[in-house]
Amino acid sequence: MSTVFWFRRDLRLGDNPALLAACAHGPVLPLFVLDPALWGPAGPSRRAYLAASLGALDASLRADGGRLSVVRGDPVRQVVRAARAVGASEVHVAADHGPYGARRDREVEAALAEEGVALVRTGSPYAVSPGRVRKADGSAYQVFTPFSRAWAEHGWRGPVAAPTGVKWQHLTEDTTEVPRPPLPAGLTLPEAGEEAAHRRWAEFLDDGVADYDERRDRPDLPGTSRMSHHLKWGEIHPRTLLADLAPRRGAGAGIYRTELAWREFYADVLDARPDTARDYLRAEYARMPYDEPDERFEAWCAGRTGFPVVDAAMRQLRAVGWMHNRMRMVSASFLVKDLHVEWQHGARHFLHWLVDGDLASNNHGWQWTAGSGTDAAPFFRVFNPTSQGRRFDPDGAYVRRWVQELADPERVPDPHDPSPEVRHSVGYPLAILDHGAERREALQRWETIRR
Ligand SMILES: Cc1cc2nc3c(=O)[nH]c(=O)nc-3n(C[C@H](O)[C@H](O)[C@H](O)COP(=O)(O)OP(=O)(O)OC[C@H]3O[C@@H](n4cnc5c(N)ncnc54)[C@H](O)[C@@H]3O)c2cc1C
Known part of the structure; x- marks a missing residue:
C-alpha cells in the first residue's frame, strides 16, 4: 500500500513518528505543498529559510535514494492529486494546531475522504500536543506555572530513529521548483536543515546550556541556543532536546526546559483560543485608547527612535531575522x-x-x-529602555554591534545615553519621545479600562 507523507512544519527525517507511521506500510511519496496562503505572508526571512530547509530535506532524501516532490497551489487540490497519482490510501501528517493549519487540514481530510483516502495525524511539533494538558475542570490553562507543572507531569514519548529501507516515490508531473527570491540587502540568515539543527544543538549542549541560566538574559553574549528557527520548521523536535536535557541536573538545563515549556504553553493557549492570534486575550484591553501608527512607528521599525537599545534590537531583527528575547520584550514594550x-x-x-x-x-x-495576555505581566510595569540597556548590556557591546553610529568608544563613551552633541556629531537621532512622560500617559490610558 502506498502512502503520502505531507511535510509541513516537520522538515526532518529523524525523530519523526508521523513519517515512521507513513513508512510502515510500503512505498512513500514525500510531498511539500507550496501554499500561496502561507508563502505570500511569510516575509523575506522565512521564505528564504524555508526554501533552504526544503533544499536540505531534499538532499537528505536523495542520499537515501528518494527526492522531495514540491507542488504549488491549494493544499486541498494538491494533496488529493498527489494521493491519486501514487494510488495512496493514506496521507500522513503531524497535526497542525494553528488556526489556519487546523482548518486547512479539516478541509483536506474531507476532500481525501471523498476519494476513500484517510488523513492520518501522528504527533505534532510539540512534546505534548496542544489540548492535552487541561485543568481538572477540562478548561485550558491561562497561567504558565501550573501549566508547566501539569505539562511536565504529563510527559512525552522518547525520540524515534529515522526510517530505513523505505521505497521512496515521487511525482512525475506538475511539480515545481521552490523559488529562491533574493534576500533584501543587509539580511543574512542562519544555515537551515536537520543537520545544521543537530550541529547547533550539540554545540549548545557542549558549551552553552551549563551557564544558560546566567547568560540567557544578556543580548551582548551568545548565551542562548539559537534553536528557535530550527524548532519553528521542525528540523529538530523539542522531544529530542528534552531527551538530551533529561540527564542534566544543572540550573541551566532546568531553565532551558522551562523555556521550551513556554513554547508549548503558547501553542496550547492559541489552540484553546484561536481568536487570540489577532484579538486581545483580556478583552478589556481592546477598549484602551491607542494611537494610530505614524512616523514614530516608522522610526521604531527602522531602528531610529534615538533609544539605543531599542534601535539595536530593531536593526538586529532586520540584519539577521532574529532578536534576543529580552530585546523582543523591551522593543515590544516601547511600541x-x-x-x-x-x-x-x-x-x-x-x-x-x-x-x-x-x-x-x-x-x-x-x-x-x-x-493583555496570559500570566501576571502587569501593564503598570513599563520597561525603561535606557536602564534595561545599562542592566543587560553593561558594556554597551550589543548597542555598538548593531548601531553603527554608536560603535566607536572614543567618540561615544556612553552608548546607552549619548549626549545631544555626540548624537549630532555621529549622526544618531535625538530621542523621539520623553520616556517618563509617555510612561505617565500609558498609565493614564490604562486607568480608563480599570474603572
Ligand atoms: C514580543 C515577543 C515575540 C516573540 N516572537 C517569537 C516568535 O515569533 N517565535 C519564537 O520561536 N519565539 C518568539 N518569542 C520568544 C523568544 O523570544 C524566542 O523564542 C527566543 O528569543 C529564540 O531564541 P533562542 O532559540 O536563542 O532562545 P533560547 O533562550 O535558547 O530558548 C530556547 C527555546 O525555548 C523557546 N522559548 C524561549 N523563550 C520563549 C518564549 N518567551 N516564548 C515561547 N517560546 C520560548 C524557543 O523555542 C527557543 O528556541 C517572542 C518573544 C517575545 C517577547
Whole structure:
C-alpha cells in the first residue's frame, strides 16, 4: 500500500513518528505543498529559510535514494492529486494546531475522504500536543506555572530513529521548483536543515546550556541556543532536546526546559483560543485608547527612535531575522507603552522579519508584553529602555554591534545615553519621545479600562 507523507512544519527525517507511521506500510511519496496562503505572508526571512530547509530535506532524501516532490497551489487540490497519482490510501501528517493549519487540514481530510483516502495525524511539533494538558475542570490553562507543572507531569514519548529501507516515490508531473527570491540587502540568515539543527544543538549542549541560566538574559553574549528557527520548521523536535536535557541536573538545563515549556504553553493557549492570534486575550484591553501608527512607528521599525537599545534590537531583527528575547520584550514594550500603538502592528512587523516567526509564540509574547495576555505581566510595569540597556548590556557591546553610529568608544563613551552633541556629531537621532512622560500617559490610558 502506498502512502503520502505531507511535510509541513516537520522538515526532518529523524525523530519523526508521523513519517515512521507513513513508512510502515510500503512505498512513500514525500510531498511539500507550496501554499500561496502561507508563502505570500511569510516575509523575506522565512521564505528564504524555508526554501533552504526544503533544499536540505531534499538532499537528505536523495542520499537515501528518494527526492522531495514540491507542488504549488491549494493544499486541498494538491494533496488529493498527489494521493491519486501514487494510488495512496493514506496521507500522513503531524497535526497542525494553528488556526489556519487546523482548518486547512479539516478541509483536506474531507476532500481525501471523498476519494476513500484517510488523513492520518501522528504527533505534532510539540512534546505534548496542544489540548492535552487541561485543568481538572477540562478548561485550558491561562497561567504558565501550573501549566508547566501539569505539562511536565504529563510527559512525552522518547525520540524515534529515522526510517530505513523505505521505497521512496515521487511525482512525475506538475511539480515545481521552490523559488529562491533574493534576500533584501543587509539580511543574512542562519544555515537551515536537520543537520545544521543537530550541529547547533550539540554545540549548545557542549558549551552553552551549563551557564544558560546566567547568560540567557544578556543580548551582548551568545548565551542562548539559537534553536528557535530550527524548532519553528521542525528540523529538530523539542522531544529530542528534552531527551538530551533529561540527564542534566544543572540550573541551566532546568531553565532551558522551562523555556521550551513556554513554547508549548503558547501553542496550547492559541489552540484553546484561536481568536487570540489577532484579538486581545483580556478583552478589556481592546477598549484602551491607542494611537494610530505614524512616523514614530516608522522610526521604531527602522531602528531610529534615538533609544539605543531599542534601535539595536530593531536593526538586529532586520540584519539577521532574529532578536534576543529580552530585546523582543523591551522593543515590544516601547511600541505599546511609549508609542501607545496596538500590539498587533508590532507583531505583524516582527512576523514579517523573524526567521523563527511563529504565530503562537510571537503574538502571545506580544500580548504578554502589552499586558493583555496570559500570566501576571502587569501593564503598570513599563520597561525603561535606557536602564534595561545599562542592566543587560553593561558594556554597551550589543548597542555598538548593531548601531553603527554608536560603535566607536572614543567618540561615544556612553552608548546607552549619548549626549545631544555626540548624537549630532555621529549622526544618531535625538530621542523621539520623553520616556517618563509617555510612561505617565500609558498609565493614564490604562486607568480608563480599570474603572
Ligand atoms: C514580543 C515577543 C515575540 C516573540 N516572537 C517569537 C516568535 O515569533 N517565535 C519564537 O520561536 N519565539 C518568539 N518569542 C520568544 C523568544 O523570544 C524566542 O523564542 C527566543 O528569543 C529564540 O531564541 P533562542 O532559540 O536563542 O532562545 P533560547 O533562550 O535558547 O530558548 C530556547 C527555546 O525555548 C523557546 N522559548 C524561549 N523563550 C520563549 C518564549 N518567551 N516564548 C515561547 N517560546 C520560548 C524557543 O523555542 C527557543 O528556541 C517572542 C518573544 C517575545 C517577547
